[in-house]
Amino acid sequence: MTREPRDIEDPPEAYMCILRAVKQIPPGFVSTYGGVATAAGCAGRARLVGHVLRTCPLAEGVPWHRVVNGSGRVSDRPGTGADEQQRRLAAEGVELDASGRIDLSVFQWRT
DNA sequence: ATAATGACTTTCA
């Protein structure tokens, strides 16, 4: 989805793999971009994950709000407010620090 | 093909 939504087959499978990986994250847990990238088989392409979720009209049923950066904080995004995401995570049962930080040692999803 | 940008990660202070 660079411009036209019709050529969804154009981009590499990495996109779908990433989306799939995010979908596999269970409620009440979160994952880092790098973790998702690794789960998708694209280790090191953490930025790719961010780009995918950013361009994400494809991510209709994708719980992108469960994806946070390596600092355990919600990444600053242009579109939906980070505040909304933190709110969703709290609703999922994720404990947020006073600074809105998440304890990845406990909530980071791991197979 | 080269340069600039970005929902990141890791390391140093």
Place this chain on the structure above:
DNA sequence: TTGAAAGCCATTA
């Protein structure tokens, strides 16, 4: 533990 800088990868111009 928190804050800033450099590095890495893919996409877009």
